[in-house]
Amino acid sequence: MDLGIKGRVALVAASSQGIGLATAEAFAAEGCRVAMCARNDRTLQAAAEKIRRQHSAEVYAEAFDVTDPAAVSRFVAAVASKFGSVDICVTNAGGPPAKGFLTALLEDWKKAIDANFLSSVYFAHEVIPHMQRKKWGRIITITSITTKQPVTDLVLSNAVRAAVVGLVKSLANEFGKDGILVNNVGPGFTATDRLKELAKARAATTGKSEQEFLDAWAADAPVKRLGDPREVAETIVWLASERASYVTGQTVLVDGGMYKGL
Ligand SMILES: NC(=O)c1ccc[n+]([C@@H]2O[C@H](COP(=O)([O-])OP(=O)(O)OC[C@H]3O[C@@H](n4cnc5c(N)ncnc54)[C@H](OP(=O)(O)O)[C@@H]3O)[C@@H](O)[C@H]2O)c1
Structure with a gap:
């Protein structure tokens, strides 16, 4: 299938590893010109060179x-x-730490809002005028399954990601007339360093091993395995493509069926 985005400019935030990196790679594989960022320059430049x-x-x-x-x-x-x-902007940032409500400090809330909500506001604000000029654009936010189904001890993600869904729906309503489509992708448990960190945090506060948590998360998905970052990336690329030209304002979960709702 020709996705129709060859030559498009695809900006992928927070993309030196994990889901962001897989997404930058997937856009490059489609013939897009790619812009990447992350905080650690050495890791980022190595990823870009690859x-x-x-x-x-x-x-x-x-x-x-x-x-x-x-x-x-x-x-x-x-x-x-x-x-x-x-032409295409994928917003992303590192996930907030695993905490319950009483252990999350005010500083944790502010950091989660900055990284996991406001960063999408900043990018949208900057890219929309460029997209309006071309009457074509795609904004895709990377959030989490927590937008649909809260995850235990991820209160920061459970609460803050919901604001992104409100932003996505609002931008989709306001800028559809300019040919700009705005959607949100929510990964389920996906095999990246972030997931290893979450397993480590859980293991530190229980008698269980990291592997037991990873196995339990895999077992919770109907497909009985963790996701691959490329599976999230390919959904993002499809949403950015000409083949998804009547899809906007949606949250698409890439979770192996883990979300239990209808
Ligand atoms: N993996 C999962 O199972 C899963 C499930 C649901 C949701 N998610 C969410 O999806 C997103 C990506 O997850 P991931 O697993 O790919 O994470 P990851 O493996 O930890 O990678 C995070 C990437 O973001 C960059 N980054 C982090 N904070 C940044 C900042 N403030 N400014 C610029 N770059 C930043 C990191 O590079 P630097 O450290 O060099 O900045 C790195 O390239 C996260 O928000 C995560 O919570 C992940």
């Missing part, structure tokens, strides 16, 4: 923190200057 080599893709990579609105603004301007525009 994508250049494997896909002969044009890749622009810059290290900064997505919780800094001025840095987001500078980055989007640099990408537009280098590639001419920003």
Whole structure:
């Protein structure tokens, strides 16, 4: 199937590893020009170089923190200057720590809001004018299954991700007339460093091993395994494609069926 996005400029935030990296790779494989970011420059540049080599893709990579609105603004301007525009923007950041309500400090809430909500606001604010000019655009937020089904001891994610869904629906309503489609992708338990960290945190407070948690999460999905970051990435690329041209304002879970609701 031709996804129709060859030559498009795809910005993927927080993309030096895990789901973000898999998404940047998937856009490069479709012939997109790719912009990447993360805080650690060395890891980021190594990831960017690998994508250049494997896909002969044009890749622009810059290290900064997505919780800094001025840095987001500078980055989007640099990408537009280098590639001419920003057609596709995938917002992403590291997930908040695993905590119950009484152990989450006010500082944890503020950090989660900055990274997992406001960073999407910053990117949307900067990319929408570019997309309006071309009357074409795609914004896809990466959140979590927690947007549909709270996960125990992830109160920060359970609460803060819901705001992203409200943002996505609002942007979809406001900018559909400009040819801009806005959707949200919620991964289930996906085999990345983030998941290993969560298993480690759980193991530290229980008598169980990290592997027992990973096995239990895999068993909770009807497909009986963890997700692969590429499976999330391919859903994101499809949503960004011409083949999803009448899909907007939606949350799509990539969770192996783990969400128990209808
Ligand atoms: N893996 C799962 O099972 C799962 C399930 C549901 C939801 N999610 C969510 O999906 C998102 C991605 O997860 P993942 O598993 O791919 O995470 P990951 O493996 O921890 O990767 C996070 C990436 O984001 C970058 N990053 C983190 N904070 C950043 C910041 N403030 N500014 C710029 N870059 C930043 C990291 O690089 P630097 O550290 O160098 O900045 C890294 O490249 C997270 O929000 C996570 O909570 C994951």
